[in-house]
Amino acid sequence: MLKRTIQGVLVLSVLLLLPGMSWAQPTWTLEPFGKEKKPKEFEERTLGSERTAEKKFTVPRHFIQNTITHYNYYFNANNKVNNVVDRAKISNKDDYSKLLPFYPYTLDNTSKQKTDLDSVIYTCTAGILIHDLRNDWIDNLYLLIGKAYYFKKDFDSAAMTFQFINYNLFPRLKGEDDPRIVGTNSASANGTISIANREKRNLIQRIVSLPPSRNDALIWLARTQIEQNEFGESGSLINTLQNDPNLPKRLRDDLDEVAAYWFFRQADYDSSADHLQKALTAADNKQDKSRWMFLLAQLYEMNHQYDKASKYYNKAAVQTVDPMLEIYARLNEAKMLKGTGNPKDLDRSINNLAGMARKDKYENFRDIIYYSAGQLSLQKPDTTQAITFFRNSTKYSDHSTKYRNKPFLQLADIAFSQRYYVQAAALYDSLQLPDTSLAERITQIESRKNALTRLVDAITKIDREDSLQHIATMPSADRDAFIKKLLKKLLKEKGLKDEDNYAGGNSNPFNNNNQPGDLFANNAKGEWYFNNSAMKSKGFNDFKSIWGNRINVDNWRRKGAMGIANNNGIPNPNDAKNKQGNPDKNAKNAQPAELTFDNMVKDLPLTPEKLAQSNDTIATNMLNLARIYQGELDEFQLAADTYEAYLKRFPNRLMNGDVYLGLYYCYTKLGDNTKANHYKNLLNTGFKNSRAAQIVNNPASLNPKTKDPGATKLYEHIYNLFIEGDFDKALAEKKKADSLFGVNYWSPQLLYIEALYQVRQRNDSMAISGLEVLMNTYPASPLKIKAQTMIDVLKRRKEIETYLTNLQITRDTVDNIVIPAEIPIVNNKPVNIPVTKDSARKLVVPPLTNGVYTMTLNTPHLVIMVLDKVDPVYVNEAKNAFSRYNTENYYGQPLSISKDILDADHNLLITSSFADAATAMEYYNKIKKS
Secondary structure (H helix, E strand, C coil), X not given: CHHHHHHXXXXXXXXXXXXXXXXXXXXXXXXXXXXXXXXXXXXXXXXXXXXXXXXXXXXXXXXXXXXXXXXXXXXXXXHHHHHHHHHHHHHCCCCCCCCCCCCCCCHXXXXXXXXXXXXXXXXXXXXXXXXXXXXCCHHHHHHHHHHHHHHCCCHHHHHHHHHHHHHHXXXXXXXXXXXXXXXXXXXXXXXXXXXXXXXXXXXHHHHHCCCCCHHHHHHHHHHHHHHCCCHHHHHHHHHHHHCCCCCCHHHHHHHHXXXXXXXXXXXXXXXXXXXXXXXXXXXXXXXXXXXXXXXHHHHHHHCCCHXXXXXXXXXXXXXXXXXXXXXXXXXXXXXXXXXHCCHHXXXXXXXXXXXXXXXXXXXXXXXXXXXXXXXXXXXXXXXXXXXXXXXXXXXXXXXXXHHHHHHHHHXXXXXXXXXXXXXXXXXXXXCCCCCHHHHHHHHHHHHHHHHHHHHHHHHHXXXXXXXXXXXXXCCHHHHHHHHHHHHHHHHHHCCCCCCCCCXXXXXXXXXXXXXXXXXXXXXXXXXXXXXXXXXXXXXXXXXXXXXXXXXXXXXXXXXXXXXXXXXXXXXXXXXXXXXXXXXXXXHHHCCCCCCCHHHHHHCCCCCHHHHHHHHHHHHHHXXXXXXXXXXXXXXXXXXXXXXXXXXXXXXXXXXXXXXXXXXXXXXXXXXXXXHHHHHHHXXXXXXXXXXXXXXXXXXXXXXXXXXXXXXXXXXXXXXXHHHHCCHHHHHHHHHHHHHHHCCCCCHHHHHHHHHHHHHHCXXXXXXXXXXXXXXXXXXXXXXXXXXXXXXXXXXXXXXXXXXXXXXXXXXXXXXXXXXXXXXXXXXXXXXXXXXXXXXXXXXXXXXXXXXXXXXXXXXXXXXXXXXXXXXXXXXXXXXXXXXXXXXXXXXXXXXXXXXXXXXXXXXXXXXXXXXXXXXHHHHHHHHHHC
């Protein structure tokens, strides 16, 4: 250490003696306590900063001041700043499934470390005050103070500190003291405005000291202004520095970093990517660089530059030390290969992910890796392979709820799409809710879970009764043999030993009618005492007398005690009522019967009464099943098949025509008008005066406002839900209304709106199916032409999107915004103004004034429509409709329509412009009438 210090002294001595090496030092001094007085004990003491202009700055003084300021103050303060940033990086958790933030830390995290940052400011301030201001580390200390304020989110103080460095530490010629001169456009700078200062430093200076901090302060000032959302000021500063010939090369990457951040904050991802690519070398370490590469790839992907995106995803995967980033980089790289059309590229990526999962290095991330491989398999598409990967993901799932839910949700969606509804119900039930990652689908998931739970319950009950009826029809001997075999299997599954006499109905499986014996008596058979039948019989009876009938479950004693404690040993007076009035609920709460031959035979429908009861259960659940298919799952073919099976099995149970109504509705949805009319005729023939017939033949469906106000009110509510963008709720309400009112006047309109929703969700096949039903069922509807057009567009969707993606668009440099000369201002209450017209159709009215506002009716006017809680999809539809209306009815007139946002719930459609108020009112009255 001593040797190193001596070497430093010698090098610094040589440096100080070199001619022309010294920088122009500041001529200002500090008043550290402002108008306040120093503490009494320090009143007579002069600080080092106060002696700056009094003492000569000799070589020994220069060396001592530099050494102490550097190692006692700058070194410690700089380490604290770096530690603050490092801790913020550690606490930051990136979600690689979304666009990454620009920096690997947040200022919220750095600002929480206020104690350390205040210590940096205190240390740097002390280093400045007690040392000569002419030493080489003063500007570096000021830069650290500015950074500390920045990381504290005290942006005003940070900006003032960086500006102070800019104005007071600008290198000047001898005798040039004006701090306001901070730039030049002299000939030496080629006539270009330059605000940076040149850094002419020799080799020794580069070794023993840091560069002057003023140029760094300019870049940090731009970064601070960005955080203050002062994009105009920061953009001007960045642009000036980009064209500054004096900006040193060492800061070019830092400037590109700030420029990339400037564009990133304004969502201009194309320009941000260009600058970020140049700034990669400015990353603090290898991990930060790989993270920026991942972000750069994301930006290229968003701008449809898939080749560059694939390149940087691959680089990020190779260079990162974060396994999670590598996994997502591999996955996203494979997604970029989807457009190549070569399945081998996807297979290679899937194999890479599968290989990663087999390595011990990625043991803790196998669930995510398998899930990613499953997603790629769906892109091939290979559903079978995807299911295998998703199942492996659930097997290794030990991460947060978000990662656990993802494979279960994919498996559930696959099972649901393949109509394996029983498996889908179990998988949806495995999801852990609530989960923020499922927020967009939570309504749909809950709806499916509820529907599938009831569907599985109906299927289970139907299958059970069918099985019981099948066993009941078997010959007596075969039936007994089958039940005994089944009983033996069930006992084995529960861990109980089968005894021949147990199948005969004895409630004690150990009872062989032997008397309890002595445990240690001599046994001629040589039985082990734990196999002694007499002792087992006694133990069984003693247990049952104390504990009663106990099912074979874990912790049965504790659960039994909890049940007794909850009831406090007091019988419920409603038990008798529940047994009579709610048998299903009572059956669920009752203890399961013992596994005996008699108990199993007891459930068989061997008598006409039990058979009738079993058929009632089947019939009820078949109808429930059909209605769930019809009203909640939109499986109209399955619903129709279930109704048909019901008719074959129970032809005399038509439920007052409701079965025919369901078949009519399903076949109408399927576009099979022949079968729909067949069941409509059966309904009108057999159940002419039923409610089902009234629904089908209700004349109010043609004029619901006057003849069926209930239906009108309900469908208007559904319409408003669609318009407001609450699609999930609207669809659920529409299913209920359709099942209640059937086909009606509102059906084509809502079918078209529902198709728009499916288009928005990119469910093109479902949208086309709905539009075809609209065309076939309502050929006279004016929406038929629009449905045909939309089907044609959807079938060519990929072609159109490819064309639009590759289309080169040149934007105007100035937005064409038309601002009326005067906007009419109306007082709080309507004012009736007498209006007269002269021969030239000009309004002749006195101007209406209210304070500084004047309403002049002869100036250009606008017509504004306020849209209250309307989804953007329908705002665009309304704008297009008015544009067509204006083209057809005001051809040749310069009317234009634009949209604007008033607040979160209100949008504006602005038609402009009209010569005066009278012309605008004529237009308003005409569109109101139309």
